[in-house]
Amino acid sequence: MTATGKYLRIALGVAVIAALIIVPMNFNRYGLYILSQWAVMTIAAMGLNLTLGYAGQVSLAQGAFVGIGAYAAAIMTTQGMPLIAALGVAIVLCFAIGWILGYPALRVQHHYLAFVTLAFSTLAFLVFRNEDWLTKGIYGISNIPRPNVMGFATNRPLPFYYFCLGSLALVSLAMWWLIRSPWGRAFVALRENPVRALSLGIDTRRYTLMAFAIGSALGGVAGTLYAPLTQYIDPVPFNLSLSLDLLMMVIVGGSGFFFGPFLGAMIAVLLPEWLRFTQGYYLMLYAVAVMLLLIYSPTGILGILDRYLVERRTKAASALRAVAKSRLETAP
């Protein structure tokens, strides 16, 4: 990468972050709600991207982990406990469950694993719906308070949006560090070729479980933000379709790409809103768009970009080669 390219990237990154901070100041309550939802779903999708994109394990349980996190936050904060405590509980709980759920991943792979996690998703939904003493069942939990962050109340939509955005930034930094750490490299090795990874001395069992557990824990983190965002939760949003949506976000954005979940969540959360002018047709159009995208580029949106960049690079390289060759030929 050239130096200008690097500066361009940094400038683009700064511009995007500035836009995310400044532009929403003029948004109405609903716009801020949608953007906050985007930030929350991005966190959940990032977790799934770690499991799927980096460790190569298909999970259909991410929605259930969001649910667990949301219920932990709802139950604890309505009892007067701080959100940070709920966050801790959610992370530990989701990490542990993810770890246990990862065990089938060691025995079975691909579609079987998808179905084990699918089963877990449905079981979690049944628990949310039926264990009235804990989750208030179908009536749901209302009046979930929004947290105070360092003395600032986030009750109003704009501060809460910043709270979500800040959480997203923290999670992104942690993830950025993680995938560049030896762990992240081990995850990639695992995805690319498990047998070779094993022969390189990577403890594939441990890393598969780890990828599952960390990915699940991020689902829990997203859940603890989701509960105060909506301020009311019932079992319905956490059924299987949330897990399917999250999986779709990761694939559509580009699984295995760092920014894939950001784009995927943007499409899944914002595109239906933009298509709302089409009234009842918006989900239909969304489905068609997803299918067309996947037919055109099965590696998602970032896959298109990646292909384009690789192509340009090979073209540039072959142009250089051609120049070098002609120089060699004309040289005396």
Next chain:
Amino acid sequence: MSNLLDLLVAGLATGAIYALVAVGFTLLWQTSQTINFAQGEFVMLPAFLMLAVMHAGAPFWLAVILGILLSLLLLGLGFKLLLVDPMLRHGVLPLAIATMALAIGMKEAVKQFFSAEASPFPSIVPAGDVSILGRVVSLQSLGVLALAIAVVIGLTALLNRTSIGHQMQATAQNPTVARIIGIPVERMILFTFLINAFLVALASLLITPIYLAKFSSGEVLGQAAFIAAIVGGFNQVRGAIAGGLLIGVVDNLAAAYVSTQYRAAVPLILLIVIILFRPQGLLGRPEERTV
């Protein structure tokens, strides 16, 4: 224990429908590595096609025939040509995701163009009860069971007794070798898609009178069929049949004897246990894992 017989018959009847759906599911997987997450919606749609034809004023039998033909065209040929063929070379996962999108699209299309309300659907089996062993059993359950069994027997005969069936099985087992020995693999794969479309149309015809035609009815059904396919053996037609019947019976018994709240959990726990201890399914062959 008094109504055990009723429960068994009702369970076998729904189980037989699950089996039809699960068989199509395993056929697609075997011949073209397609995991069709829209399989439940595939069962939902034919009923609406038939209803649409009936609303146009056609008699029921004509609607059934047209509905099955439309289903072959849309869910068999159209699904293969427009979605599976362009995506197949990209691998299992993008295609699976695309079928999820297809499921959303189909649900929304029916909701938008037809109705968000549940519509009644005429039954091809007369209502009423018959008496067996001194117990009253619903005629509808028996009829559904009998029809589904007839279809399953017909399908097994097709697969095991006819030349086309043998060619299809060869294609399923090893497409490369099948191609070498001169089997028109592409045509066989198309046949499996058409058979799947036919099976889902039949399942639709059998199950919709019981549960009404609703745009969202595919969700539960698709999941039950998946579980049936996996429990029985992902790569075996007879496994899918056994799995379907088992899930139907277990589901009904669980609703009666365990708890209605957690009835959906019982097949799932069965699923997890089976995947952990016998990942290839009850009747399945172990699949060689390619790394």
